[in-house]
Amino acid sequence: MKQIEADPKANRSAFADGPRLLGDIGATHARLALQTAPGEFKAVRVLQCDDFTGIVPLLRSYLADHGDISLNHGALALANPVHGDFIRMTNRDWQFSTDEVRRELGLHTLLVVNDFTALAMAIPGFKAEDLMQVGGGAPAQNSVIGVLGPGTGLGCSGVIPTTDGFVTLGSEGGHTNFAPADEREYAILQYAWQTWPHVSNERLISGPGMEIIYRALARRNGLNVRDLTSQQIIAGAMKDKNELCIEVLECFCAMLGGAAANLAVTLGSFGGIFIGGGIVPRMGEWFRESPFRTRFEAKGRFSSYLAEIPTYVITAPNPAFYGVATILSEHLRGRTGANTLMERVQSLKSELTPAEQRVAQLVIEQPRLVLNEPIADIARLAEVSQPTVIRFCRSLGFQGLADFKLKFASSLTGAIPVRHSQVRVSDSTHDLSAKVIDNTVSAILKFRDQMDVHSLDRAIELLSRAKKVEFYAMGNSRVVALDGQHKFFRFRIPTAAYGDSHLFKLAAELLKPGDVVIAISNSGKLPELLEAVESARNAGADVIAITSSQSPLAKKATVCLAVDHSEDSSTFLSMISRILQLLLIDVLSVGISLDAQNAELVLEHKANGVVQESRRLQISHLDN
Numbered sequence: 001m002k003q004i005e006a007d008p009k010a011n012r013s014a015f016a017d018g019p020r021l022l023g024d025i026g027a028t029h030a031r032l033a034l035q036t037a038p039g040e041f042k043a044v045r046v047l048q049c050d051d052f053t054g055i056v057p058l059l060r061s062y063l064a065d066h067g068d069i070s071l072n073h074g075a076l077a078l079a080n081p082v083h084g085d086f087i088r089m090t091n092r093d094w095q096f097s098t099d100e101v102r103r104e105l106g107l108h109t110l111l112v113v114n115d116f117t118a119l120a121m122a123i124p125g126f127k128a129e130d131l132m133q134v135g136g137g138a139p140a141q142n143s144v145i146g147v148l149g150p151g152t153g154l155g156c157s158g159v160i161p162t163t164d165g166f167v168t169l170g171s172e173g174g175h176t177n178f179a180p181a182d183e184r185e186y187a188i189l190q191y192a193w194q195t196w197p198h199v200s201n202e203r204l205i206s207g208p209g210m211e212i213i214y215r216a217l218a219r220r221n222g223l224n225v226r227d228l229t230s231q232q233i234i235a236g237a238m239k240d241k242n243e244l245c246i247e248v249l250e251c252f253c254a255m256l257g258g259a260a261a262n263l264a265v266t267l268g269s270f271g272g273i274f275i276g277g278g279i280v281p282r283m284g285e286w287f288r289e290s291p292f293r294t295r296f297e298a299k300g301r302f303s304s305y306l307a308e309i310p311t312y313v314i315t316a317p318n319p320a321f322y323g324v325a326t327i328l329s330e331h332l333r334g335r336t337g338a339n340t341l342m343e344r345v346q347s348l349k350s351e352l353t354p355a356e357q358r359v360a361q362l363v364i365e366q367p368r369l370v371l372n373e374p375i376a377d378i379a380r381l382a383e384v385s386q387p388t389v390i391r392f393c394r395s396l397g398f399q400g401l402a403d404f405k406l407k408f409a410s411s412l413t414g415a416i417p418v419r420h421s422q423v424r425v426s427d428s429t430h431d432l433s434a435k436v437i438d439n440t441v442s443a444i445l446k447f448r449d450q451m452d453v454h455s456l457d458r459a460i461e462l463l464s465r466a467k468k469v470e471f472y473a474m475g476n477s478r479v480v481a482l483d484g485q486h487k488f489f490r491f492r493i494p495t496a497a498y499g500d501s502h503l504f505k506l507a508a509e510l511l512k513p514g515d516v517v518i519a520i521s522n523s524g525k526l527p528e529l530l531e532a533v534e535s536a537r538n539a540g541a542d543v544i545a546i547t548s549s550q551s552p553l554a555k556k557a558t559v560c561l562a563v564d565h566s567e568d569s570s571t572f573l574s575m576i577s578r579i580l581q582l583l584l585i586d587v588l589s590v591g592i593s594l595d596a597q598n599a600e601l602v603l604e605h606k607a608n609g610v611v612q613e614s615r616r617l618q619i620s621h622l623d624n
Contacts, residue, residue: 020328021063021074021107024115024320025055027091027152028207029278031318032062034069038329038351041321055096056104063105072550074102075111075328077118077320079153081172085458087112091152099458099559108550111328115320116155119276120147120168122323123159123314130316131274135293137310139272146269148174148260149277149314150209154202158267173263174202181258181295184220184251191216201259205252207279214248230279238286249283250291256280257295264309265302272310276320280313287313330397341408342367344396352395358382359392363408371408375401436575443565443576444583450564458559459544460591463493466516466542471497472504472532473520480520480546480581487589501528508532513540522563522577524551533557546581 019034022041030049033041045062052058055076063071080089088095102110123145139145145159154174160167178199180186192199192212203209207230214233218225223244228236236245260273273296280287297306316322329351342364349360362382363370370378378401379386393404463469469488471481478499485497498504505528508517517536521529524547533543533556545557554560563580 017072018070020325021059021071021105022321022324022328023059023074023076024118024318024324025049025058025076026079026115026278027089030058031321032059033318033321034066035321035325038325038353039322041318041325044318049092054094056101059101059105071105071107073109073328073332074105074107075109075113075324075331077115077324078112079115079151079155082112082114082170085454099455103555103557106555108554109328109332111324111331113324113327114155114157114170116147116149116157116276117168117170118320118323118327119149119155119314120145120157120159120323121166121326122319122321123147123274124166125322125326126314126316126319130314130319131312132288132315134275134288134311134313135296137272137308139310140270143271144267144269145271146260146263146267146273148256148263148273148275150206150256150279151277152207154200154206154209154259155277156263158263158269159271160267161271173266174205175200176262177201178204178255179258181254181298184217185255187220188213188216188251191219201255205255205259210248210252210279213251214244217247217251218244231282234279234282238283249286253283253287253290253292254295257292258298260292260311261296261299261306264296264306265299270309272312274312274314276314281315330395341396348396352392355384355388356392356395358384359389367408371405440576440579443580447563447565447580447583450562452562455559455561456587456591459561459588462516462542462544462559463488463588463592465514466493467512467514468494468496469516469518470495470504470507470511471518471520472508472529473497474499474501474526474529476578477520477522477581480578480585481518483582484518484585484588487585488592491589491592501526501532504529505532505535508535508541509539511536511539511541515539515541517541517543518546519543519553519557520546520581521551521553522547524548524553526553529553530556546584 019036019042022033022035024031026049028049030047031044032047033044036042043066047058047062049058052061078087078089079091080087085098086095087098098110098112102108142161144161147155147157147159149155156171156173158169158171160169178189178192178201180189188204189199192203196203204212210230210233211228214225214228221244225244228245233245233248236242237249256275260275263269264273283290293311296311297303299306345360345363349357349364352360359378359382362378366381369381373381375386375389379389382389390400393399393401396404398404398407471484473481478497481497481499485495488495496507498507511517515536517533519529519533524545530552533545533553536543537556537558542558543556545551545553545560546563547553547557547560549560549562549564554562561584563577563584565577565580
């Protein structure tokens with residue numbers, strides 16, 4: 001995991017590709033910012049989600065104040081499970097396709113991750129001033145960390161150390177069953193049961209949950225009170241010293257302590273339990289004296305076990321920004337256009353922390369030494385710690401030092417060709433043969449490592465249910481379209497291929513919803529093709545573009561399968577790009593085939609179930 005440091009000596013210049021849009025979007029508030037350099041977040045705004053009908057109007061409202069800024073990349077932390085492209089929010093009536101939002105905003109990259117996965121990613125980079133410790137205990141080195149946070153819901157995650165960094169958990173642990181610890185909490189549970197047959201921790205240990213606790217305790221105490229929001233309850237306890245509000249807060253904090261203890265023993269969180277979310281930080285110092293820590297340690301035979309585990313409140317402003325920025329940065333680093341690993345180190349050096357830059361400089365100046373020496377010697381020569389060497393490797397997208405050395409050795413020795421060499425007129429037959437083959441192998445390996453699996457999943461899903469598929473391509477890409485047409489016929493999908501601009505423009509106007517166009521272009525800039533694609537979208541059809549990720553065609557498509565290989569097409573035909581396009585057609589074909597086989601298995605399973613049920617009914621009839 002990349003640790004983001006606020007070092008004054010760090011490179012604070014703007015990113016080469018412009019600022020990045022970051023967001024932390026909950027059910028109630030949306031926090032948005034522009035990241036202009038590592039650890040620097042500008043134009044931070046907090047918007048009310050109730051003021052917007054969806055995520056696109058919300059983002060457009062924020063970006064309206066920054067119309068003069070060109071944005072290419074963005075990442076959002078969302079208070080919701082994130083699986084695949086389509087997202088339906090749990091605590092808000094919003095649903096959207098990540099790829100459609102990306103196209104609406106004109107971005108090249110848009111990542112959406114769970115908000116507590118982002119928060120967990122930020123934790124290893126926090127400093128002492130970013131935290132408030134509650135109770136005793138001390139963190140054990142290289143130990144699991146737990147993360148819990150009540151807000152509109154109850155977020156939950158974990159950070160697991162590995163030999164070369166950290167892995168975060170995408171957890172929905174907030175939906176585990178609530179377990180009362182005393183008669184009062186049992187009365188609250190009984191009150192909640194009147195509304196829900198299943199009461200999770202999130203139902204009670206959250207902002208809306210605090211309001212339920214307030215109403216339940218008011219009834220239990222025989223009080224006739226008006227409903228209060230969670231903010232009013234906190235203010236009533238801390239400012240007005242209202243007895244009922246104080247009891248609610250004490251009960252809430254005790255429940256949170258119990259949930260935190262359960263998380264700690266489940267994960268073995270000797271690295272500590274960290275409390276985030278929007279509610280607890282508002283309690284400030286009051287939380288230190290609350291029943292939270294007492295309940296946390298009240299674990300019977302395991303009380304001494306939990307007493308050793310520290311608990312912290314995250315007090316850093318907008319902490320999820322650090323995590324989501326790290327996730328975006330690592331994603332973009334994996335897509336760098338450098339042809340060799342050495343070039344990649346050089347191009348990314350300015351984005352690294354000062355300590356990691358010293359490791360990068362050692363790699364650039366003494367590559368063979370880095371390749372042959374153990375981690376202890378590399379750290380000593382770079383004047384950094386061994387964990388910094390590991391973080392350097394992970395910042396470049398590798399699992400650790402061993403993985404980095406393996407790829408670096410290939411780059412230096414040429415065992416796996418990684419440098420592209422342009423074929424020249426003066427080359428001998430032997431030289432041009434070696435260059436063509438080496439360049440192709442290198443490009444395929446790089447293409448494999450940078451492939452966007454989510455976009456492929458979305459494309460296969462569209463094609464698997466397509467009523468009709470049409471291929472639009474001109475010039476050198478026509479052979480790819482013909483190859484796709486021949487393959488897709490085998491799946492009994494009505495398929496056509498058009499290589500004439502007048503024909504595919506006319507064909508596009510006849511499309512209907514449920515139809516799919518596969519548009520193939522190296523440049524993605526052909527006016528005729530763009531016009532046809534726009535007609536297809538207006539007709540309700542989906543468009544899969546096989547083209548450069550930053551082209552106009554990519555922005556008009558439903559899904560872009562990026563081929564970002566650059567070639568000197570002014571002198572030679574685009575050889576490698578054509579091969580990569582053909583590979584994408586093969587990947588789509590295999591994906592559709594597997595999807596069809598899965599559908600057949602489901603139908604066969606259902607048919608077997610019908611047969612078995614019929615036999616059971618026959619036997620039952622005979623018995624009667």
